[in-house]
Amino acid sequence: MITVLSILLFLAGVFFFFTATVGLLRMPDFYCRMQATGKGDTLGAFLTITGLALYNLNHGFTLAAVLVSLKIMFIVVFIFVANPTATHAIAKAGMDCGVEPWTKEGGNT
Amino acid sequence: MKERYPDVTIETVCRLLIPPIQLFGLYVIAHGHYSPGGGFQGGCILGASFIMMFIAYDIGEVKRRMREKLNTILCATGVLIYAGIGILCLVLGANYLDYGILHQILPAYPAKARALGTFGIEIGVGITVMSVMISIFLNIGTAGEHEGEPE
Numbered sequence: 001m002i003t004v005l006s007i008l009l010f011l012a013g014v015f016f017f018f019t020a021t022v023g024l025l026r027m028p029d030f031y032c033r034m035q036a037t038g039k040g041d042t043l044g045a046f047l048t049i050t051g052l053a054l055y056n057l058n059h060g061f062t063l064a065a066v067l068v069s070l071k072i073m074f075i076v077v078f079i080f081v082a083n084p085t086a087t088h089a090i091a092k093a094g095m096d097c098g099v100e101p102w103t104k105e106g107g108n109t
Numbered sequence: 110m111k112e113r114y115p116d117v118t119i120e121t122v123c124r125l126l127i128p129p130i131q132l133f134g135l136y137v138i139a140h141g142h143y144s145p146g147g148g149f150q151g152g153c154i155l156g157a158s159f160i161m162m163f164i165a166y167d168i169g170e171v172k173r174r175m176r177e178k179l180n181t182i183l184c185a186t187g188v189l190i191y192a193g194i195g196i197l198c199l200v201l202g203a204n205y206l207d208y209g210i211l212h213q214i215l216p217a218y219p220a221k222a223r224a225l226g227t228f229g230i231e232i233g234v235g236i237t238v239m240s241v242m243i244s245i246f247l248n249i250g251t252a253g254e255h256e257g258e259p260e
Contacts, residue, residue, distance in 0.1 A: 082122070085118060085122040
């Protein structure tokens with residue numbers, strides 16, 4: 001049961017990583033790529049690492065296994081706070097350096 | 110230097126994240142016997158928290174929290190702890206950094222004394238690595254021209 005649940009979480013995480021990569025390759029300019037990878041990476045990492053924490057409890061809920069799962073979940077919290085902030089910082093740095101946003105009329109890729 | 114752009118998001122998140130990062134650095138130093146980690150890695154994490162403060166705020170914030178003089182003193186103190194424990198072992202009649210002999214002055218049996226000696230070494234290494242990383246970053250990040258330094 002836990003294995004099936006964690007496999008589903010892995011698959012969902014891989015899906016979001018895949019969409020992030022497609023967005024990175026196909027989006028027209030810097031800001032669109034930033035938002036695609038920023039969102040996709042964060043949610044993909046969240047789902048994948050939650051799946052790992054769940055899979056770690058596969059052999060019963062002993063104290064050691066629960067502690068390891070808690071530490072893994074701390075990584076998730078850290079990523080959830082730090083990753084959007086890094087995306088924001090990079091996008092703001094691009095804005096300050098004068099990177100022009102893509103428009104349909106301009107079409108400068 | 111370029112003008113500073115204040116940013117509420119980055120400053121708030123850094124204020125939120127720096128204490129857990131420093132706590133994790135201490136954990137890595139203290140838990141180095143049983144899990145990956147040790148003095149060098151923990152010291153690097155502690156130094157990186159100050160570098161993050163430098164990036165999010167400015168150099169004044171870092172120098173207010175960790176003064177240049179204190180940083181230099183800490184840098185020497187770590188080496189002193191390391192060499193002091195090593196020479197203490199020499200004085201007690203064993204080889205350099207042979208912690209087992211420390212059971213003569215610590216209330217512990219030799220294996221425990223060995224673990225405690227390693228822990229002391231790692232504290233010294235961690236302090237030195239942290240302050241050297243801060244010092245290197247301050248000097249490289251400002252091309253050695255930050256204020257408050259004698260010419």
